[in-house]
Amino acid sequence: xxxxxxxxxxxxxxxxxxxxxxxxxxxxxxxxxxxxxxxxxxxxxxxxxxxxxxxxxxxxxxxxxxxxxxxxxxxxxxxxxxxxxxxxxxxxxxxxxxxxxxxxxxxxxxxxxxxxxxxxxxxxxxxxxxxxxxxxxxxxxxxxxxxxxxxxxxxxxxxxxxxxxxxxxxxxxxxxxxxxxxxxxxxxxxxxxxxxxx
Amino acid sequence: xxxxxxxxxxxxxxxxxxxxxxxxxxxxxxxxxxxxxxxxxxxxxxxxxxxxxxxxxxxxxxxxxxxxxxxxxxxxxxxxxxxxxxxxxxxxxxxxxxxxxxxxxxxxxxxxxxxxxxxxxxxxxxxxxxxxxxxxxxxxxxxxxxxxxxxxxxxxxxxxxxxxxxxxxxxxxxxxxxxxxxxxxxxxxxxxxxxxxxxxxxxxxxxxxxxxxxxxxxxxxxxxxxxxxxxxxxxxxxxxxxxxxxxxxxxxxxxxxxxxxxxxxxxxxxxxxxxxxxxxxxxxxxxxxxxxxxxxxxxxxxxxxxxxxxxxxxxxxxxxxxxxxxxxxxxxxxxxxxxxxxxxxxxxxxxxxxxxxxxxxxxxxxxxxxxxxxxxxxxxxxxxxxxxxxxxxxxxxxxxxxxxxxxxxxxxxxxxxxxxxxxxxxxxxxxxxxxxxxxxxxxxxxxxxxxxx
Numbered sequence: 001x002x003x004x005x006x007x008x009x010x011x012x013x014x015x016x017x018x019x020x021x022x023x024x025x026x027x028x029x030x031x032x033x034x035x036x037x038x039x040x041x042x043x044x045x046x047x048x049x050x051x052x053x054x055x056x057x058x059x060x061x062x063x064x065x066x067x068x069x070x071x072x073x074x075x076x077x078x079x080x081x082x083x084x085x086x087x088x089x090x091x092x093x094x095x096x097x098x099x100x101x102x103x104x105x106x107x108x109x110x111x112x113x114x115x116x117x118x119x120x121x122x123x124x125x126x127x128x129x130x131x132x133x134x135x136x137x138x139x140x141x142x143x144x145x146x147x148x149x150x151x152x153x154x155x156x157x158x159x160x161x162x163x164x165x166x167x168x169x170x171x172x173x174x175x176x177x178x179x180x181x182x183x184x185x186x187x188x189x190x191x192x193x194x195x196x197x198x
Numbered sequence: 199x200x201x202x203x204x205x206x207x208x209x210x211x212x213x214x215x216x217x218x219x220x221x222x223x224x225x226x227x228x229x230x231x232x233x234x235x236x237x238x239x240x241x242x243x244x245x246x247x248x249x250x251x252x253x254x255x256x257x258x259x260x261x262x263x264x265x266x267x268x269x270x271x272x273x274x275x276x277x278x279x280x281x282x283x284x285x286x287x288x289x290x291x292x293x294x295x296x297x298x299x300x301x302x303x304x305x306x307x308x309x310x311x312x313x314x315x316x317x318x319x320x321x322x323x324x325x326x327x328x329x330x331x332x333x334x335x336x337x338x339x340x341x342x343x344x345x346x347x348x349x350x351x352x353x354x355x356x357x358x359x360x361x362x363x364x365x366x367x368x369x370x371x372x373x374x375x376x377x378x379x380x381x382x383x384x385x386x387x388x389x390x391x392x393x394x395x396x397x398x399x400x401x402x403x404x405x406x407x408x409x410x411x412x413x414x415x416x417x418x419x420x421x422x423x424x425x426x427x428x429x430x431x432x433x434x435x436x437x438x439x440x441x442x443x444x445x446x447x448x449x450x451x452x453x454x455x456x457x458x459x460x461x462x463x464x465x466x467x468x469x470x471x472x473x474x475x476x477x478x479x480x481x482x483x484x485x486x487x488x489x490x491x492x493x494x495x496x497x498x499x500x501x502x503x504x505x506x507x508x509x510x511x512x513x514x515x516x517x518x519x520x521x522x523x524x525x526x527x528x529x530x531x532x533x534x535x536x537x538x539x540x541x542x543x544x545x546x547x548x549x550x551x552x553x554x555x556x557x558x559x560x561x562x563x564x565x566x567x568x569x570x571x572x573x574x575x576x577x578x579x580x581x582x583x584x585x586x587x588x589x590x591x592x593x594x595x596x597x598x599x600x601x602x603x604x605x606x607x608x609x610x611x612x613x614x615x616x617x618x619x620x621x622x623x624x625x626x627x628x629x630x631x632x633x634x635x636x637x638x639x640x641x642x643x644x645x646x647x648x649x650x651x
Contacts, residue, residue, distance in 0.1 A: 156361070
């Protein structure tokens with residue numbers, strides 16, 4: 001009888017524990033891979049590594065030598081050519097952050113962000129005190145545009161699949177259309193699922 | 199308290215009664231038959247009340263039952279799409295896809311309970327053809343929200359799910375064919391995105407042809423697909439062009455130069471409903487078993503064909519008839535046919551399994567508690583058998599019976615567009631106004647609609 005009670009209580013506690021919601025705070029720098037899908041860790045890792053490769057490239061020193069200043073870069077479109085719905089904006093923001101933090105290039109606002117800034121500047125011309133107005137026609141033009149794509153290949157066999165995400169980035173000279181840097185980063189994940197559980 | 203007392207009874211009848219009561223309670227937790235809310239929502243849709251159906255389905259998931267979350271999300275997604283709530287529909291489809299993936303892992307306890315009670319104890323897992331339609335209808339959502347890049351993701355996801363020629367090849371593994379229409383839509387999406395240079399569109403059209411041929415034994419290929427194959431094969435100098443020209447001699451690959459291209463993707467009617475058939479089998483004087491099996495019942499709908507109508511200012515109108523893209527009704531029936539042997543085998547084995555246990559227990563009760571107790575147990579067991587032995591009649595009911603397709607080359611300009619549904623005699627039975635549209639040369643447009651009548 002006693003044994004039954006102890007077992008019953010243990011089972012009940014286990015059942016209750018299974019039902020409760022648990023929240024565990026994670027460091028954003030920590031890698032979390034729950035489903036094998038493209039996630040925030042992948043976006044950050046790829047952005048950091050690719051931008052590091054990019055700004056360490058020969059084109060920066062060549063530009064510095066020629067123009068006597070740091071190159072100005074704008075981030076263009078990153079096209080999703082994968083089989084997953086990827087929020088490219090997260091990846092683009094990671095790219096922008098990595099570019100700014102690298103400190104070797106200057107970086108200007110993207111096409112969509114510029115609209116709002118221009119509206120504000122225009123508004124300042126009418127409403128702000130003269131010495132504080134941002135000047136019109138003084139924007140910094142970009143020298144290069146960073147564009148890219150995310151591709152994926154999935155290979156699935158019963159219970160397990162491998163996904164390879166390949167990110168391609170290209171830095172294009174806005175004056176000459178010359179591609180001054182091409183980078184590629186691959187992430188491969190193996191996901192195993194058991195067919196049965198208790 | 200009574201149950202607890204019975205638990206410690208040395209009496210075999212008491213113990214058996216308790217076990218029977220417990221399994222009975224367990225079975226009552228499982229949805230027997232269709233989820234009640236699904237039946238209500240389907241009734242509203244059949245009456246053309248899309249808003250009412252959408253309002254009802256967003257209000258309560260609980261009434262779909264705990265094991266039916268995929269089914270709930272699928273119905274919810276399609277009904278919200280019909281109601282024009284595309285963003286919510288997108289989320290519901292994504293949830294359905296994610297949950298379907300999670301259901302790959304089967305619970306052993308759950309599987310065992312399907313032998314003790316019925317198949318509705320297992321969570322609803324969509325059939326392969328339903329999985330393909332998750333991508334197809336999700337891509338419609340992205341077309342409707344003008345997100346062509348995301349629609350292409352659905353095409354790629356479909357390709358990853360069902361790789362042709364690989365081990366997941368449905369033509370080899372399921373006995374019925376993967377639907378060529380899904381690949382056909384992928385081809386249209388690739389072409390609309392301008393991805394003809396990479397060959398993606400032509401490859402998708404070729405896969406569609408292969409699947410249509412497998413399904414219809416080479417007897418039916420939509421005219422629009424024939425024209426697309428001719429057009430793209432000619433543009434890329436594909437080696438199959440000569441074969442297509444000879445096979446599709448009646449098809450014309452008219453140049454779209456200077457014209458707008460308008461695709462119609464029209465879903466019509468409702469897919470068949472699963473019903474439960476059962477045969478009670480007396481196995482002893484006082485013990486009755488039951489064999490239950492599902493079967494499909496087609497749903498009537500009036501608009502058996504349709505046409506896409508363009509009306510210019512001044513009332514000048516012209517139309518183009520649609521053609522069958524996919525017969526989901528037939529696909530569902532073939533899918534069930536392919537699985538019939540396994541379903542019937544389980545439907546026969548389960549009552550046999552229950553009977554073995556019950557007959558054995560009845561003998562024990564008779565020896566220990568007498569024939570009266572054994573007789574009562576026999577009656578209770580029979581009631582249990584008849585109550586629980588029900589076929590699994592769950593299916594994605596909001597799916598249409600057919601999806602029809604048309605491709606029109608339109609002179610640039612301003613038009614009023616509508617889709618007319620026609621009955622078997624060619625009389626217009628429904629008309630859906632798609633509003634006024636401006637068509638620009640060189641662009642591709644989509645009219646995505648659902649005809650409920």
